[in-house]
Amino acid sequence: MAETHGHEAHGHDAHGHHEEGWFVKYFWSTDHKMIAKQYLLTGMLLGAVGAYFAYVFRMQLAFPNKPVPGYGLVTGADYNALVTNHGAIMIFWVAMPVLIAAFGNFLIPLMVGCDDMVFPRLNRLSYQIFLVSALVLAASFFVQGGAFGGAWTSYPPLSAKAEYSLTDLGPTLWLAAVALEFVAFLLGGINFVTTAMNSRAPGMKAFDIPMAVWMIVIASILFMCSVGPLVAGAVMLMFDQQVGTGFFDPDRGGDPVLWQHLFWFFGHPEVYVVLLPALGFVAEIITTFSRKRLFAYRTVLYTTIGTGVLSFFVWAHHQFIAGIDPRMANVFSVTTVLISIPIAEMTFVYIATLFGGSISFRVPMLWALAFIAEFLMGGVTGIFLGASGADIYFHDTYFVVAHFHYTFFPIAIIGTFAGLTYWFPKMFGRHMNETVNKVHFWITITCFNGIFLPLFVLGAAGDHRRIFDYGNFPELSQPWMQDLRVFATVSLLIMLAVQPLFLANFFYSMFKGRKAEANPWKANTLEWQCPSPPPHGNFSPLPEVYRGPYEYSAEGRADDFWPQNSPT
Amino acid sequence: MLEHYMQQGSSFASQIDGLVWMIFLMTTFWFLLVEGILFWLLWRFRARPGHKAVYLDDHAEHAFEVKWIEIPHRVILLCDVAVIIGAITVWSEVKLSAPAPDEVVRVVAQQWAWTFTHAGRDGKLDTADDIVTIDELHVQVGKTYSYELGAKDVLHSFSIPVFRLKQDAIPGRVITGWFKPTIVGEFDVQCAEICGIGHGIMPARLYVETPEAHAAWIANPTHYLAYKF
Amino acid sequence: MVRPIATTRSASGVPTGRLAVWWVLASEIVIFGGLLGSYLLHRLGHPEWATYASHTNTWAGAFNTFVLLTSSLSAVLAHQAAEQGNGKKAANLLLATCGGALIFLIVKSFEWTAEIQHGYTITANGFWSFYYIAAGLHGLHVIAGAIIMLIVAADARKGKDLQRVELIGIYWHFVDLVWIFLFPLLYIAK
Numbered sequence: 012m013a014e015t016h017g018h019e020a021h022g023h024d025a026h027g028h029h030e031e032g033w034f035v036k037y038f039w040s041t042d043h044k045m046i047a048k049q050y051l052l053t054g055m056l057l058g059a060v061g062a063y064f065a066y067v068f069r070m071q072l073a074f075p076n077k078p079v080p081g082y083g084l085v086t087g088a089d090y091n092a093l094v095t096n097h098g099a100i101m102i103f104w105v106a107m108p109v110l111i112a113a114f115g116n117f118l119i120p121l122m123v124g125c126d127d128m129v130f131p132r133l134n135r136l137s138y139q140i141f142l143v144s145a146l147v148l149a150a151s152f153f154v155q156g157g158a159f160g161g162a163w164t165s166y167p168p169l170s171a172k173a174e175y176s177l178t179d180l181g182p183t184l185w186l187a188a189v190a191l192e193f194v195a196f197l198l199g200g201i202n203f204v205t206t207a208m209n210s211r212a213p214g215m216k217a218f219d220i221p222m223a224v225w226m227i228v229i230a231s232i233l234f235m236c237s238v239g240p241l242v243a244g245a246v247m248l249m250f251d252q253q254v255g256t257g258f259f260d261p262d263r264g265g266d267p268v269l270w271q272h273l274f275w276f277f278g279h280p281e282v283y284v285v286l287l288p289a290l291g292f293v294a295e296i297i298t299t300f301s302r303k304r305l306f307a308y309r310t311v312l313y314t315t316i317g318t319g320v321l322s323f324f325v326w327a328h329h330q331f332i333a334g335i336d337p338r339m340a341n342v343f344s345v346t347t348v349l350i351s352i353p354i355a356e357m358t359f360v361y362i363a364t365l366f367g368g369s370i371s372f373r374v375p376m377l378w379a380l381a382f383i384a385e386f387l388m389g390g391v392t393g394i395f396l397g398a399s400g401a402d403i404y405f406h407d408t409y410f411v412v413a414h415f416h417y418t419f420f421p422i423a424i425i426g427t428f429a430g431l432t433y434w435f436p437k438m439f440g441r442h443m444n445e446t447v448n449k450v451h452f453w454i455t456i457t458c459f460n461g462i463f464l465p466l467f468v469l470g471a472a473g474d475h476r477r478i479f480d481y482g483n484f485p486e487l488s489q490p491w492m493q494d495l496r497v498f499a500t501v502s503l504l505i506m507l508a509v510q511p512l513f514l515a516n517f518f519y520s521m522f523k524g525r526k527a528e529a530n531p532w533k534a535n536t537l538e539w540q541c542p543s544p545p546p547h548g549n550f551s552p553l554p555e556v557y558r559g560p561y562e563y564s565a566e567g568r569a570d571d572f573w574p575q576n577s578p579t
Numbered sequence: 580m581l582e583h584y585m586q587q588g589s590s591f592a593s594q595i596d597g598l599v600w601m602i603f604l605m606t607t608f609w610f611l612l613v614e615g616i617l618f619w620l621l622w623r624f625r626a627r628p629g630h631k632a633v634y635l636d637d638h639a640e641h642a643f644e645v646k647w648i649e650i651p652h653r654v655i656l657l658c659d660v661a662v663i664i665g666a667i668t669v670w671s672e673v674k675l676s677a678p679a680p681d682e683v684v685r686v687v688a689q690q691w692a693w694t695f696t697h698a699g700r701d702g703k704l705d706t707a708d709d710i711v712t713i714d715e716l717h718v719q720v721g722k723t724y725s726y727e728l729g730a731k732d733v734l735h736s737f738s739i740p741v742f743r744l745k746q747d748a749i750p751g752r753v754i755t756g757w758f759k760p761t762i763v764g765e766f767d768v769q770c771a772e773i774c775g776i777g778h779g780i781m782p783a784r785l786y787v788e789t790p791e792a793h794a795a796w797i798a799n800p801t802h803y804l805a806y807k808f
Numbered sequence: 809m810v811r812p813i814a815t816t817r818s819a820s821g822v823p824t825g826r827l828a829v830w831w832v833l834a835s836e837i838v839i840f841g842g843l844l845g846s847y848l849l850h851r852l853g854h855p856e857w858a859t860y861a862s863h864t865n866t867w868a869g870a871f872n873t874f875v876l877l878t879s880s881l882s883a884v885l886a887h888q889a890a891e892q893g894n895g896k897k898a899a900n901l902l903l904a905t906c907g908g909a910l911i912f913l914i915v916k917s918f919e920w921t922a923e924i925q926h927g928y929t930i931t932a933n934g935f936w937s938f939y940y941i942a943a944g945l946h947g948l949h950v951i952a953g954a955i956i957m958l959i960v961a962a963d964a965r966k967g968k969d970l971q972r973v974e975l976i977g978i979y980w981h982f983v984d985l986v987w988i989f990l991f992p993l994l995y996i997a998k
Contacts (some may be wrong), residue, residue, distance in 0.1 A: 088776040120814060127812035129824050162773045168750060169733040169775055175690065177776055201831045209824045210814035235835040240842025246941060247846070256930055256937040258846075261751025264854055264934040267734060268749065269846055276842075301624065302632040307644055332736070333747045334754055337674040344666045348659045355609075355655050356648055362617050363647040367633035371626040380621065387613055391606035398662050400598045400669025404581065404743045407736065407771040472584035473740035475771050479779040486585075486740065486767040553813065564632040571631065 041131035042547060046138050047117035048438070054109035057100050057145060064097040066507060068479075073493075073500035075480045088177065090479035091160030096148070098163035099185070102285065103192050104145055106423035110288040111234075112141070112196070114430050115203050115227040117438065121538035121545060122221045124212030124554040124576070128202045137198040144191035151184035159185035162477060164274055167259035167267045171251040183252050190245045193238050200231035212537065212576070214556035218308060219575065221536045221560040225312060226291030230284045233319050237280035244273035271333055275326035282418065283322045287315060289426030290357065293379045296433050297361060298561045299534045300376035301368030302571050305561040307360050314353040314360075321350050331402050340399040347397035354390055358383060369564070369571075373532075374448040378429035381456050382421045389417030392467070407477075410470025413463045420459055428452070431517070436531045440544040441524030447516045454509045461502030465495040533572045536560045540574050581743075588741035588766065588787065590759040591673045595743040598665045605658050673743075677757060680725035684716070688728075688735035688748045691777030693768060700797055710800045714783040716768060719793035723759045736772035739785055747772055760787040829975045833982050836949075840986050843945065844993065847938045851997075860935040862998045863928060868919045869995040872912050873987060879908025880984045883977040890973035895964040898973045902961040905980060909954040916947060939994050946990055949983045 031040075040046065063081075070077075071085040078084050085093070116134065120127055128134045152158045156178035161170040165186070173179045207220065207228045247258040248270065257263030259270050298305045305311065327335060327343040361383055370376070392414040395401050405411060435443050466474075474487055481487040530539040541550045554576035562573040580603055581596045624632075635643065683704050685696035695716045699708035704727075710717075718724055728737050730748035738745040742758050768783035788796060815824055851857055886901035920940075930940040953976070960972045 086776070087779050091773065091776055091778070125812070125814040125817065127814050129812070129815045129817075130828065131812060160776065166734055166772075169773065175733050175775055197835050201828050201835075204831055205824055205828045206814060208820045209822070209827060210817045211819040215819070235831065236838055239835060239838025239840075240845065242839045243843035243846065243945075246945070247843075247937075250930070250937070250941065254930060256941075257934060258937060261749070264850070266850065266853075267751075269849065273842055273846065304635060304640075306635070307640060307648065310644065310648060331670075332674075332745050333734075334749045334752060337670070340670055340674070341667050344670070345663050348663050348666070351659060352652060352655055356652060358613065359647050359651055362613065362620065363643065365617070365620040365624060366643075366647075367635070368620075368624045369626045369630055369632040370621060370624050380617070384614060384617060387610060391610045394606055394662060395599065395602050398598065398602060398666035400595060400666040400673065401602060403670075403673055403745050404595050404599070404740070406745055407738075468584075471581055473767075473769075475738065475769055477773045477778055478769075483780050483782045484767050484769060487769075564634045566634055 039135070041127070041135050043116045043120050043128045043131070043134060044438070044545060046134050047113045047115075049138050050108045050113035050116060050141070053142060053145060054105050054113060057104040058109075061097050061100040061105055062507060062510070064093045064100070065503065068093045068097070069500040069503050071479060072481075073497045075482060085479065087479050088157060088160055091162075091477065092152075092158040092181075094477055095160050095162050095185075096152075096158055099189065100148070101419065101423060102163070102281070103189060104148065106285040106419065107192075107196060108141060109427050110285055110423065110430075111203075111227060111230060112138075112199050114223070114288060114292070114434075115199070115231070117434065118538060119203055119206050119224055119227065120210070121437075121541065121549060122224045122536055123207055123210060123215060124537045124550060124556060125206070125210040126548045126550065126553065129206045129210055130202050133198055134202050137195045137202070140191055140198070141195035144188045144195060147184055147191060148188035151181050151188065154178075154180040154184065156181055164271075164278070165248070166274075167248060167251065167270050168261070171248060171259050173252075183249060186245050186249055186252070190242060190249075193242055193245075196231075196234060197238070200235050203231045204228050204235075212554050212556045215575075218312075219556055219559050221291075222294035222305065222308075222311060223288070223291035226287040226294075226315065229315055229319055230287040233280045233287075233322065234284045237277045237284075237323065240273045241277040244270055268330070268334055271330050272326070275329045276323070278329065279326045280319070280322045282415075283318060285422050286418070287319075289382065289422045289429075290315075292426055292430040292433065293361060293382050295534075295536065296375045296379035296429055297364055297383075298563060299433075299532050300373055300379075301365050301370045302563045303364050303366075303368040303561075304563055305360075306364040306366075308559070308561065311357060311360050314356045318350060318353040318357075321346060321353065325350060325397075328397050328399075328402070331399050332406050344397060344399040348394060350397075351390070351394060358387060358390070374443075374445055374452060375429050375433035375532075377449070377452050378425055378432060381452070382425045382429060385417060385425065385456070385459070386421040389414060389419075389421065392417060404473075405470060407475055408470040409466040409474045409476060412476055413466035413470060416463045416466075420463070424455075424459075428455075428513075433532070434538075435517075435520070436527030437538055437543050437545070439521045439524070440527050440542075441520050441522075442527050442531070443520040443524060444516050447512055451509055451513045451516070455506055458502045458506035458509075462499045462506065465499045469495055530574075533570070535562060535572050535574050537575055540576050585740050586762060586764075587743075588739075588760060588762050588764070589743060590761055591669070592741070592743040592761075594669050594672055598669045601665055602662055605662065609655075609658075674756065677725070677755070678723050678759075680757060681722040683725050683727060684718070685727045686716075686729070686737055686748070687731060688737065688770065688774075688781075689731035690733065690775050691770070691781040693737075693770075693781070693783040695783075697797075710797065712800070714768075715786065716783060717786045717788060717793065717796050718760050719790055720760050720763050720787050721790075723757060725755060725757045728754045728756065733774050734772045735770050735774050735781075738769045738771035739766065740769065741766040741785070745771055763787050763789055823971065825971055825975050826978070829978050833979070836982065840942075840945070840989070843938075843942055844989060847942065847993065850934055850938065851993075854934065857933075857935040858998050860928075860933060861994065863923070863926070864939070864995045865919050865922070866995045868915055869991050872915050873991050875908050875911050875915070876984045876987050879905040879912075880981055882908070883980045887974045887977045890964065890970040893967075893970065895967040895970055898970065899961040899965040902957050902964065902973065902976070906954045906957050906961070909950050909957075912950060913947065916943070942990055942994065946983070946986050949986070953980055953983050 067079050067082045070079040159181040161176055169175050170182050207224050250256040251258050257265040259265045259267045325347045328347040331340045396405055527543045529543050537554055556575045564571045565573050580600050587593050682698050682702055687694040693714050695712050697710040698704050699710050728748045730750045735748045744758050746756050764787055766785040768785050770781040882901045882904040886898045889897035928936050930937055957976050960976045963969045964973055
C-alpha cells in the first residue's frame with residue numbers, strides 16, 4: 012500500500028462539488044457513473060434499432076414479399092443489410108457497451124471501493140470514440156448503394172469488392188465503425204483492468220473481489236488479447252476495399268480464408284467477452300437472493316480463466332467446412348467439445364449455490380435464474396456444432412442461429428435485465444415497479460423460447476440462414492415450415508410489444524419511483540455500502556475491506572448478511 | 580431424428596444422423612437432469628418464514644465440491660470423449676476418405692448460379708461430350724461421385740441437405756470431395772454461404788436417376804440448358 | 809482536473825501508469841502479431857516474394873535500425889535523468905529521441921519515394937502491400953510516440969510528471985522492438 016489512509020480521507024474533498032453546466036454534467040463528465048449511464052442509454056437506443064431490424068426481417072420471413080408495416084418491401088439487398096447490421100449492432104453496440112462498458116464503468120469503482128476509474132479522461136474519450144463509431148455505422152445506411160450486407164462476419168471477397176457486394180462505401184464505413192468501436196473498448200479495457208488491479212480498497216485481496224469485477228476484468232483481457240489480429244485484418248480489408256490491394260483477393264495472391272482465421276480468432280473469444288460479465292452479474296444476484304455464500308469461489312475463477320485460455324484454441328470450429336485442411340477440423344473439434352467442461356462446471360457451481368439457500372424470487376433473481384436455465388440450452392446445442400461430423404449438416408442452418416441466440420439472448424438481454432433490475436436502485440436511487448417487471452419478465456421469457464425453439468426444428472430440416480425468400484427452395488418452403496416461421500415471428504412481435512412496458516417503468520421510476528435506501532437487497536458488496544445514488548466521489552470516507560463478498564447467513568450473527576467493509 | 584425431416588440420400592447420411600442422434604441423447608439427458616435439479620432446488624429452498632440459509636465454510640464446501648463438481652466433471656469428460664470419437668469417425672468418412680470415384684463432376688459457383696459439368700457418355704471430364712448445365716445436377720443412383728468445387732467470384736457453399744453434404748467454394752481454389760447417392764428423386768441444391776444480394780435466389784436442382792433414366796438423359800440432354808465452352 | 813484517489817492507489821505494487829502502458833503494449837503486440845503472422849503465412853506460400861523483397865533498400869533499413877536503437881538509448885538515459893529528478897536533462901534527452909524519430913521518418917520517406925518511382929506501389933503485389941502496411945503502421949507508431957514525447961518533454965522541463973518519462977520510454981522500446989522484427993522480415997529475408 013503506497014498511500015496512507017489519512018491522505019485518502021482528505022483527498023475526497025479535493026473533488027469539490029462545484030456547480031457544473033448541464034453540458035459538462037451530461038456530455039463532458041469524467042465521472043464513471045455518468046459515463047456508465049451514457050453507455051447504457053446509447054446501448055439501449057441501439058438495441059431498439061437492432062430489435063427493429065429483427066422485426067423487419069422476421070416479418071419478411073413469415074410473410075415473404077409483402078410490405079412490412081413501418082418499413083415497406085424488403086428486397087434481397089435490404090434483407091442482407093438488415094441481418095448483417097442486426098448481428099453487428101447487437102454484439103458490438105449493445106452487448107459490449109451495456110454489459111462491459113456500462114456495468115463495468117458503474118460497478119468496478121464502486122465494487123472495489125474507490126472514487127473513480129484510474130484514468131477518467133481516457134474513460135470519457137472511450138465513450139466519445141464509441142459514440143462516433145455508432146454514428147459512422149448509422150451513416151453507412153445513407154450512402155450510395157446502401158448499408159453493408161455481407162453478414163457480420165464480413166467474409167471477403169464479397170466484403171472486399173464493390174462489384175460483388177454492389178455497395179461501395181457501405182462496407183468501408185461498416186468496417187471503420189467496427190474498428191473505432193474496438194479502439195473505444197481497448198481504451199475502456201485498459202481502464203477496467205488497471206482500476207481493478209490497482210485501486211482496490213485497502214484490505215481487498217484477490218479472492219475478496221466480487222465476481223462481477225473479476226469477470227469484467229477477465230473479459231477485458233480476453234478482448235485485448237484477441238482483437239489485435241482482427242484490427243490488423245480490418246486495416247488490410249479496408250485497403251483491399253478502397254486502395255486496391257489484394258490481401259484477400261485470390262486472383263492476386265491473396266487468401267480469403269485468412270480473413271476467416273483473423274475474424275474467428277477474435278470472434279470466438281468475443282463470445283466469452285460478453286458472456287463473462289453476464290455470468291458475473293448472475294453470481295452477484297443468486298448469492299444475494301438465496302442468502303448463500305457463492306459456492307466454490309475459486310473454482311468459478313479458475314474455470315473462467317480456463318475457459319478464457321481455451322477459447323483461443325477453438326476458433327476454426329466456425330470454419331470446419333470453409334475449405335481449411337480437413338485434418339485440422341479434428342483438432343478443433345477436440346478443443347471445442349472440451350470447452351463444455353469448464354462451462355458445465357460453472358453452471359454446476361451456480362446451481363449448487365442455491366442448495367441450502369433461502370431463495371426469494373424478486374425480479375433480478377428471476378432474470379438470473381432464467382439466465383442459467385436458458386443458457387444451458389445454448390450450451391448443450393453447441394455440442395452439435397462443435398462435433399465436426401454433425402456440423403457438416405448443421406453449419407449455416409437455423410440450428411446455428413437458434414444455438415447462438417440461446418447463448419447471446421441470455422447474455423445480452425437476460426443478463427442486462429438482471430443487472431438493470433438489480434442495480435437500478437443504486438444507479439438512480441429509486442425502485443422500479445416490481446409487478447410490472449414481473450409481467451414483463453414472464454412474457455419476454457416465454458416469447459423468447461417461442462421465437463427460437465422452432466428455429467432448432469427448422470435447422471434440423473435443413474433451413475439455411477440468410478435467405479430472404481424460401482420460395483425458391485422447394486424443400487424449404489413446405490407449409491409446416493412456413494407455419495413455424497410465422498410462429499417465431501408472432502412470438503417476436505409479442506415480445507417486442509411488451510418491451511415498452513419495461514421502458515416506461517424504467518424511465519418513470521428513474522424520476523418518480525419509490526426512493527431506495529442504500530442497501531435495499533441487504534447485499535454485502537461495497538457498492539451497496541454507499542448512498543443510493545452514489546454522490547460524486549462515491550464513498551465518504553473510502554471503505555476498507557475485511558472479508559469476501561459473499562458472506563451471507565454466517566453463523567452467530569443477527570443479520571444474514573455481512574458487508575465487506577464492516578469491521579465486526 | 581434428422582431423417583424425420585430430411586430423407587437420407589447418400590451413403591454417409593445415416594452416419595451423420597447417427598452422430599446427431601447420439602449427441603441428442605446425451606445432451607438431452609444432461610439438459611433435463613440439470614434443469615430438473617435447478618427447479619427442484621428452487622422449490623425445495625424457497626424462502627419461508629423461520630428458515631435460514633446454511634453457511635458453508637471452505638472446509639464444508641470442499642466435501643460438497645466432490646459431489647457437485649468433480650463427479651459430474653468426470654462424467655462429462657466421458658461424454659465428451661464419446662462425442663469426439665463419434666465426430667472424428669464421421670468426419671473422417673465424409674471429408675477425409677476419398678473412395679475411388681466412378682465419375683467426376685465439376686461444380687462452379689458464381690453470383691448467382693451453379694454450373695455443373697457432367698462427364699457425359701465417356702465418363703471423363705474435359706472431353707468433347709461433356710454436358711454443361713446451369714442449376715441442374717444429374718447423377719446416377721448408386722454411383723460414387725467425386726466433385727471438383729470452384730467459385731468464380733465470392734465464397735459460396737455447395738450444400739445438398741439430402742446428402743448431408745456441405746462444402747464452401749473458394750475462388751482460386753478447387754476443393755474436392757465425394758458423395759454416393761442412394762435414393763432416386765429430385766432434391767434441392769442450395770448455396771449456404773452468403774454471396775451477395777442474390778444469395779436467396781441461388782437454388783439448383785439435383786436429379787438422382789436410375790441407371791436407365793440417367794443414360795436416357797445423357798443421350799438426350801438437349802432440352803436442358805447445354806453449353807459448349 | 810483533480811486526479812481521483814483511484815489513480816494514486818497501487819494495490820498491485822506496480823505504479824498505475826506503468827501497468828497501463830504494459831496493457832497498451834499487450835494489445836499492440838497482438839495487432840502487430842496478427843499482421844506479421846498473416847505476412848509470414850503468405851510469404852511461406854509465395855516463394856516468388858523473395859525476388860520482390862530483394863528490391864528493398866537494405867542499407868536504408870539498416871541505417872534506420874541503427875537510428876532507432878540509438879534513440880532508445882537516449883530514452884533510457886532520459887529515464888535515468890528523470891529518476892534523479894533532473895527534468896531538464898530528461899527533456900533534452902527526450903528531444904534527442906524525437907530527433908531520432910525524425911531522421912527515421914525522413915529516411916523512410918526518401919526510401920518510399922524511390923520505391924514508388926520504380927513502380928513498387930502498395931498495389932504492385934502482395935509483398936509490397938504488406939511492406940507498406942506493416943512499415944506504415946509502424947511509422948504511425950513512431951509519429952504518435954514522437955508527439956507524446958514532445959508533450960512529456962515539455963512537462964518534464966517544468967519538473968512536472970517526471971514518471972511519464974519512463975512510460976514513454978517503455979512505449980518507445982516497443983516501437984523499436986517492432987522494427988527489429990520488421991527489418992529482417994521485410995528487408996533481409998530474400
